[in-house]
Amino acid sequence: MALLTPAITPADDVRPAGPPPRKHRPVARTRNKVLLHVALMLGAVTMIIPFVWMIFTSVKSPAELAQYPPTFFPQEWHWSNYADALDAAPFGLYFRNSFIIATGHTLITLVVGSMAGYALARIRFRGREIVFLTLVAMLMIPTYTKIVPQFLIVKFMPLFGGNDILGQGGTGWLNTWWALIIPGGLSATSIFLFRQFYLSLPKELEEAARLDGLGEFRIFLQIYTPLIKPAIATVGLLTFQESWNNFLWPLLVTTTENLRVIQVGLAVFQQLDNTSWHYLMAGTTLATVPMVVLFVAAQKYFIQGFTSSGIK
Amino acid sequence: MIMKSLTRRRVAVTAALSTLALGLAACSSGSSDDASAPLEGEVSGDITLLTPIFEGTAGQKLLEDELLPKFYEEYPDVTVSVDYTTYGNLNEKLTTAAVSGAVPDVMMMGVGWIEGFAERGLLADLSDLGLTEDELLKSYTPAIVDAGTWDGGVYAVPIMLDTRFGVARMDLLKEAGYDAPPQTWDELVEMAQALTVRDDKGTLERTGFDIMSLDSRQAFETMLFSADGDLFDDDDTAPAFNGPEGTSALQLMTDLVNEYKVEDIGFSSTDEAVNPLLNGRAAMGIAHNNLWTQGLEADPEMLDNLEPFIIQGDGQGMFFGGTLATRSATSKNPEAAQALLEFLASPDAALAANEQRGNVPALTELLDSDYVQGNRFVQFAMENLDVAKREGGPAEWLEVRGDFAPAVESALLGQKEPQDALDDLAGLVQTAIDR
Numbered sequence: 250m251a252l253l254t255p256a257i258t259p260a261d262d263v264r265p266a267g268p269p270p271r272k273h274r275p276v277a278r279t280r281n282k283v284l285l286h287v288a289l290m291l292g293a294v295t296m297i298i299p300f301v302w303m304i305f306t307s308v309k310s311p312a313e314l315a316q317y318p319p320t321f322f323p324q325e326w327h328w329s330n331y332a333d334a335l336d337a338a339p340f341g342l343y344f345r346n347s348f349i350i351a352t353g354h355t356l357i358t359l360v361v362g363s364m365a366g367y368a369l370a371r372i373r374f375r376g377r378e379i380v381f382l383t384l385v386a387m388l389m390i391p392t393y394t395k396i397v398p399q400f401l402i403v404k405f406m407p408l409f410g411g412n413d414i415l416g417q418g419g420t421g422w423l424n425t426w427w428a429l430i431i432p433g434g435l436s437a438t439s440i441f442l443f444r445q446f447y448l449s450l451p452k453e454l455e456e457a458a459r460l461d462g463l464g465e466f467r468i469f470l471q472i473y474t475p476l477i478k479p480a481i482a483t484v485g486l487l488t489f490q491e492s493w494n495n496f497l498w499p500l501l502v503t504t505t506e507n508l509r510v511i512q513v514g515l516a517v518f519q520q521l522d523n524t525s526w527h528y529l530m531a532g533t534t535l536a537t538v539p540m541v542v543l544f545v546a547a548q549k550y551f552i553q554g555f556t557s558s559g560i561k
Numbered sequence: 562m563i564m565k566s567l568t569r570r571r572v573a574v575t576a577a578l579s580t581l582a583l584g585l586a587a588c589s590s591g592s593s594d595d596a597s598a599p600l601e602g603e604v605s606g607d608i609t610l611l612t613p614i615f616e617g618t619a620g621q622k623l624l625e626d627e628l629l630p631k632f633y634e635e636y637p638d639v640t641v642s643v644d645y646t647t648y649g650n651l652n653e654k655l656t657t658a659a660v661s662g663a664v665p666d667v668m669m670m671g672v673g674w675i676e677g678f679a680e681r682g683l684l685a686d687l688s689d690l691g692l693t694e695d696e697l698l699k700s701y702t703p704a705i706v707d708a709g710t711w712d713g714g715v716y717a718v719p720i721m722l723d724t725r726f727g728v729a730r731m732d733l734l735k736e737a738g739y740d741a742p743p744q745t746w747d748e749l750v751e752m753a754q755a756l757t758v759r760d761d762k763g764t765l766e767r768t769g770f771d772i773m774s775l776d777s778r779q780a781f782e783t784m785l786f787s788a789d790g791d792l793f794d795d796d797d798t799a800p801a802f803n804g805p806e807g808t809s810a811l812q813l814m815t816d817l818v819n820e821y822k823v824e825d826i827g828f829s830s831t832d833e834a835v836n837p838l839l840n841g842r843a844a845m846g847i848a849h850n851n852l853w854t855q856g857l858e859a860d861p862e863m864l865d866n867l868e869p870f871i872i873q874g875d876g877q878g879m880f881f882g883g884t885l886a887t888r889s890a891t892s893k894n895p896e897a898a899q900a901l902l903e904f905l906a907s908p909d910a911a912l913a914a915n916e917q918r919g920n921v922p923a924l925t926e927l928l929d930s931d932y933v934q935g936n937r938f939v940q941f942a943m944e945n946l947d948v949a950k951r952e953g954g955p956a957e958w959l960e961v962r963g964d965f966a967p968a969v970e971s972a973l974l975g976q977k978e979p980q981d982a983l984d985d986l987a988g989l990v991q992t993a994i995d996r
Binding site (some may be wrong): 338505520 | 609617618645646649650660837841860
């Protein structure tokens with residue numbers, strides 16, 4: 250009873266009118282907090298269980314994987330699965346290649362994409378809206394439909410790989426880092442995201458900078474871009490992740506193992522009608538490590554970026 | 562003279578290897594004056610090989626450290642660059658190669674793929690360099706040779722096969738009072754019902770006959786062949802799978818799920834971590850021959866309980882796909898390419914490739930090999946290859962095969978009657994063929 254009886258305070262005495270005091274406010278607040286945390290914990294567990302399942306599967310034996318009902322915790326921890334998985338393909342080489350390509354894509358996206366986004370957001374020029382709408386339209390084009398045209402551009406790249414000025418006679422960019430890095434280096438999505446971030450910044454900054462005599466490039470580089478660190482982290486991480494997981498394009502434009510990527514290595518464990526789940530999960534666990542490290546490092550900016558860009 | 566030199570070398574190579582190449586030698590020397598005589602020139606040059614097999618470190622070592630050195634001993638002036646890919650993306654790889662003109666000299670591809678790529682002019686007729694259908698028939702069963710031919714030409718040589726047939730868990734059958742797999746569809750239904758186990762709430766615990774663990778198209782094809790049906794008519798110009806045989810096959814599959822309640826939708830799938838036959842969740846089912854290899858890893862003692870069987874209806878239900886070697890029609894070094902192709906299809910190389918993947922050799926003579934004799938499913942498959950049927954037929958097969966699974970599944974889900982599902986599918990297929 251004592252808990253339900255509110256204490257009378259001086260403030261209560263002087264309140265002349267208005268809504269009645271909310272007697273259960275602290276209790277309700279606590280209850281709401283608990284409910285919120287329970288909901289968030291459920292969401293977190295739902296998200297993390299597949300990840301934990303992947304790690305547990307990576308250390309199980311084929312015999313344990315065959316059991317029904319399936320076990321959650323490994324009965325025996327077969328860490329040797331990791332060594333065996335790494336032996337199944339040249340993962341060191343694949344890892345290096347994936348890292349080079351993902352880093353290349355990310356750098357190109359951050360440099361060129363931010364410039365393009367800035368131009369579309371803050372520089373008035375004739376046809377800007379059409380360019381932007383074209384960019385938005387490009388977001389709708391499925392990746393698969395672009396593969397053959399992109400492949401032809403790469404194959405017939407003039408003056409590369411033995412090709413003449415008309416792109417004939419050689420292999421162009423096929424089997425080169427050019428083919429792996431340039432075509433996927435910039436996406437319409439990243440330009441769109443950068444544009445949205447630059448649009449959200451106040452115009453007064455630009456006007457003040459112009460009064461101080463700054464040119465367009467310095468306004469872009471020194472005034473606006475430092476203010477969109479969340480955008481840089483967000484676009485950078487998304488680009489790196491997409492590039493890291495890329496499988497089909499590197500497979501198509503290369504014919505040598507020296508240029509293959511980590512996802513190609515993982516495909517070794519998935520043969521027709523037979524998947525080596527323990528090795529596949531071991532390899533996948535290792536392949537996710539760089540992404541997890543990157544996310545942890547850029548987590549603060551990443552979440553800010555998602556919040557302010559409205560991506561969920 | 563150059564051709565005779567080439568022939569002599571091939572004969573020397575095949576002394577310990579294949580009747581296949583002996584036939585080639587005889588044929589090529591006898592056809593030296595023919596208009597379609599083999600291209601002249603030394604067996605030399607840089608060639609490329611595109612392969613969805615020999616993947617991973619183990620496969621790569623086998624190919625590059627064991628097989629290719631043997632090839633180079635015979636053809637020291639040939640250099641082979643290998644492009645490893647996956648079956649899942651082989652079609653994209655071949656398509657981009659075709660449209661760009663950068664076609665590999667030797668390409669591995671699947672059963673049912675040959676017709677389409679041959680029609681597009683991507684593949685060379687291997688009989689131009691002496692590999693005739695008659696010679697192949699001395700070493701392979703007719704259905705396997707047929708998988709590599711199109712419009713009277715030979716466009717591919719088989720290296721390995723993937724087969725699908727019935728598999729029974731004999732320990733579970735014996736518990737239920739059966740001492741042999743079913744011999745007819747009626748027996749299949751009766752036994753499947755008796756072997757199905759549900760708990761008190763009706764939740765399925767064990768299916769009597771699993772048809773969900775493999776691709777719906779391949780499950781239907783196996784049952785279609787069991788009904789003595791065919792996918793297409795004799796000249797591959799019209800669908801035949803929607804005839805009485807196909808309808809009864811799909812009706813049986815549908816009844817097993819919806820009427821006899823032998824298996825529930827979603828009980829198993831192609832993505833299942835383990836085939837339900839291995840952990841006792843299925844008493845019988847249609848399975849791939851590599852179930853044996855999976856069983857060796859998961860539970861070797863249980864292998865004694867697995868019994869392969871042909872699904873008997875009015876016909877004999879056994880399905881085969883596989884990997885075949887082809888030569889590019891635009892290869893700048895056709896002799897070298899064909900030499901590599903023949904080498905990879907030769908007994909020693911083919912046996913090693915099959916052993917590495919646990920697959921079924923296509924060469925009849927390999928039935929007696931230790932590998933085949935040591936793998937009961939592979940042995941069973943080889944012993945019954947004469948009744949096995951394949952998918953494919955028209956050049957448009959690759960274009961339409963993806964439509965089969967949705968059609969079959971629409972019947973299994975009760976959305977369409979089996980006859981309607983197959984008729985609708987036949988309409989789509991016919992449109993593609995007529996296009």
